[in-house]
Amino acid sequence: MKESINKSLEIKKVKPTAMRQLVLDILSKQEHAIGLPELEAQFAQADRTTLYRTLKTFVTKKVIHSIDDGTGTIKYAICKDTCQCNPNELHVHFYCTKCEKTTCLTDIAIPDVPLPQYYIAENINMVVKGLCDKCSKKN
């Protein structure tokens, strides 16, 4: 476990400090994407700034990817080891309006959209909102 985290940091060329290992460990244990406030809540005592900067480093080094799920707070989830976050590798995200969890639908690629002339796509964000599998069954 700890080995895989170190490996992940090594692959993406991020110095594996204790803080970073800890943050990545927590992120790896999440079932859903979480935001900075939620990450902060998992620590008894930790500085927001450090977590903030750790996440930022992870994003630029592509250890994790950020998700704008439309709630106003950015969520984060771990990238695959091989992920380079290119447009063709992007997947759809799902935000459940009932349990308010954001899920990576890693198997669902974002479909190509035709853009008007002279528009150049660099990145695409696609979030489907509705009820997740667990919540739709409870109704």
Added chain:
Amino acid sequence: MKESINKSLEIKKVKPTAMRQLVLDILSKQEHAIGLPELEAQFAQADRTTLYRTLKTFVTKKVIHSIDDGTGTIKYAICKDTCQCNPNELHVHFYCTKCEKTTCLTDIAIPDVPLPQYYIAENINMVVKGLCDKCSKKN
């Protein structure tokens, strides 16, 4: 012009107060989607709260739609008179990373995506980021 604004408010069943007419008039003159701070900036003197609530009313009454373009501030643009904001009526939005403007690509419908079993879609947000037509030509 003023007639069409009143008509729009009437259709969507919003009482046409002076403030609302003014806000809708400003929104109708925008080439791009704008946020609350930008709307506020167009007034010499106006209260943020009132504008905030006006936008909120407009969104719930479907006079305008809100766009989460990933910048952190929600943008707004006018809906068509007939728009009911159903999933099948939704269009793609484009955020230009150079001029930082958000554009409704009203002609480009959001493609259907297959969801995993038991997931129920209520709404979809799709934002393409990159260079808009004007900015891509300038390079």
Added chain:
DNA sequence: AAATACTTTGCAACTTAGTTGCACCAATAA
């Protein structure tokens, strides 16, 4: 027209997320 109720508006104050500057500490290189 007067009295009542309802809606809209404006001020002030607050919350929340994100962000920056600066000082300190740890790890590494010269």
Added chain:
DNA sequence: TTATTGGTGCAACTAAGTTGCAAAGTATTT
């Protein structure tokens, strides 16, 4: 060891959004 670099933590701040409450305006009833 000293110098340099990078990471961490505190404090303070910004920006956007939000709420409570009171005043003003509009509509409705008598």
